[in-house]
Amino acid sequence: MLHKIDVILEEARQFDAHTKEEIEQFRIRYLGKKGLLAELFRDFKEVPAAQKKEVGHKINLLKQYISEKVDSLMASTTEGPSEDSAPDLTLPGPPMEIGSRHPISIVRNQIIEIFSRLGYSISEGPEIEDDWHVFSALNFPPEHPARDMQDTFFVEKDPDIMLRTHTSSVQVRVMEKEQPPIRTISPGRVFRNEAISARAHCIFHQVEGLYIDENVSFADLKQTLLFFAREMFGQNVEIRLRPSYFPFTEPSAEMDISCQICGGKGCNVCKYTGWLEILGCGMVDPNVLEFNQIDSVKYTGFAFGMGIERVAMLKYQVRDLRLYFENDIRFLEQFRAAY
């Protein structure tokens, strides 16, 4: 029996462990319920009375030795703290991600800022509109294709109610409330019944501009838009106005800017024309002024409307409109330094 204790003690002395797992196995092997110590205590009952004192003493020393060894191995283990121990407050915290503005917000804010320097106020209107504000007051004839279900989201129960297809509706809301001089821009969300692709989306953003006063001319419109284009895209930008048609303006035009990628020489972005279309504009049709109780003999005005996604695409060379709506962080974080 004494010899057996010596053998176990010697074996325990030799043992070395580094991981908690190994130390725990060591503890179980000796101090566990079915461990070697328990076995010794069981054998102890058979020890003749004369030897009991000496054997008992040795077993106790062995037990003490092993308990101490388990404690000191645990204390010197190099493993990190276990999950249930207190956190290490000296560790640096995880880095905090800095957010960034969405490119549409950045460009919208820039447009607002540029026009506010020219004395334009900001006005807004509802996204759910009626026929009068989206079409009729803007001189759309009853059979105009924009009034078709294919282009416009109507409310099923009431075909007079729809999601606005353009922010021109806000022009009407402003003219209802105010008399000239009127100088305002209207940023907002618009909706069209389009299949989603790289070039089209059913939800997008526009900024509408309206200027009504005495003696407002097409030259004023052109100068205002040139100023805007140069502030937005750089002082070297050229503009070009092409005749066009909108029911609410007469004459109407579409404005192109010289392609910033090739400098007007021609590339695949501008389809080798050197020009990129950015907005629609024109002189407010006298019918529109009269529909809204503004004297069309005394007053003239101009209006323009541009897509914010389109301006942002040209400014940041984004090739696919869908990127604006997916909110993939890898896309958004590229605009962190922009504003």
Ligand code: DAH
């Ligand atoms: N509302 C037009 C559109 O959504 C854009 C537009 C064109 C607005 C000419 C205007 C304008 O104010 O004069 O396509």
